[in-house]
Amino acid sequence: MLSISGVTKRYGKTVANDNISFAVGDGQIGILMGPNGAGKSTIIKCITGLLRFTGRIEINGALNNTVEAKRQLGYIPEMPAVYDLLTVSEHLEFIRRAYKVQDEAYSQQLLERLELWDKKDKLGKELSKGMQQKLSICCALCHRPRVAVFDEPLVGLDPHAIKELKNIFRELKSDGVSVLISTHMIDSVEDYWDVANIMMNGRFAATMLNDGSEGESLEDLFFQITEGGAK
Template sequence: MIEVRNLTKSYNVLEKPVVKNVSLCARPGEITILLGPNGAGKSTTIKSIANLLNYEGEILICGHPNNTIEAKKCFSYVPEIPMLYDVLTVDETIEFIGRAYRVKNYKEIADKYLEAFKMTENRKKLAKELSKGMRQKLSMILAFMIEPKALLVDEPMVGLDPASIEEVLELFRQLRAEGTAILISTHIIDIVNDIWDRAYIMNRGEIVKEIDRKDAGEETLKEIFFETTREGDV
């Protein structure tokens, strides 16, 4: 579970907050989507949850404040721009993260994901030698490998080819079935239209709508998004 309560963030004390009193909840076994136009405050929210920014409010991951070791042990974060060690190979990166998180069977798990992402032939390449899409896939493999209870993903599909997008969607479905709480921030509504369970629409730093898929009826997420942001006078 990822719980955000009354998150407020200003980058500059003299300026108005760019995220205002945001509360949201990504539940176990659900895929929760954070949507919003450019500049709405999605990345600021995601980075605050990942404890990369100072902010006001309360953020709990698996019931623990997000700056605690307990929280860090149970969640993975896939940033929009992968953060990798350029001078480590794919295999070395996997070993480093697997050992750091004390994942006993990390090799076995990583093999499965390398295979799924058609990355096995790249395992001896240095991270700096990988293409943009390959870096994104490695970043996902590292996040999935620790078998997180909560998964935070910022723009997961950027740089991925269509087959890899399908693979990622399938992996999200599998993690959801295993009970992982998944929170995804994205612009690409069409891609998540088949998998979302709950969505929060952000506009100008505020959550302007929360939608439970069960209540959405025949309406697509895209239709709801445009209706809401038009009403919200973007």
Template structure:
């Protein structure tokens, strides 16, 4: 699971995140919601190990910045972090060598590329790919290592409806496999059918934790706006 306990991050005297705790449990799709400036990006980057912070973050009980944690963690950033002069296939090969994957990685990535309809672009330079294609590539590379915990930051932005539907199916498959799935998004309507647990973040604090089972027919989007009313959208 992804566990965040008492996370605090200050920039000089400004607290971007103020003592928050959350958990993305195995076999659940957990979403993180919040208006601009709520602290979502700081939280995501802290979990991914990109920022110094106060508190404790673990990935299946391993401290998030350790090699053991990184071996079982997949991260899809909002802006794909790719090498413009490498091809999608070369990216996959790099990941396979870095993680010392078995030789069957080629069949695995081929299947993922075909599913997300980028296999025909496998030999093009990344700089030649569209925003949607690079997003699909970023998702593909994170899934290649078969992580036990996956963090998606705005994964649906730039994708066409067919690709969005496929990514939602991937979320549910990861859930069925008992993996931890944490999704930071502002596209509430699109993800409304698949989420299990939601954390609403506002002004650096968790204002609400809710499960779909306990929502009792209330609309998550309406609840979100009620709790963040007056915040910057």
């Protein structure tokens, strides 16, 4: 369970997140959408402990800045940041040692699914942007987090990796993981989300539940809100 209550983050005079509250339950996929500058990456960086904020964020009941919370969190940043001089396998080994994970087979499985296994001896600096993104996903998931936060995960991935990552989202959901995905690619999330939040100017302008009922599509709601027809 990921729980955010009353989070406010200011950069000088800019209020990037204005008293945001929401939760993503166990086995739920939450979507964050909104125009450029709406505050999506900021709330994600607050969740992961990269930014200071006022308010409260809990990862499976633990305050987000505790070791207990960090153990249970997986974070895929908007821009992958890999180590130039570690190979692909060494990245995974580093993460497994840091998190005291014994299960090497799962790392291999992730690398194979994202077509990186044959690149396991390549250095970080030798990887393309898309390969770095794939490695970043493997590193964030190899310790089997209970809360996984993805900031624009599909950008730069090839069609096979997009398909595989969508399968991974569904598996995380069925394993009871709380998944939060920030994305601009509305059509890519249409079929598997549970709750979608549309952000505007640091606030939630709308929240929509995917409860199976026929109604307005996420895309229609998004344009209605972001193009001025307030709901």
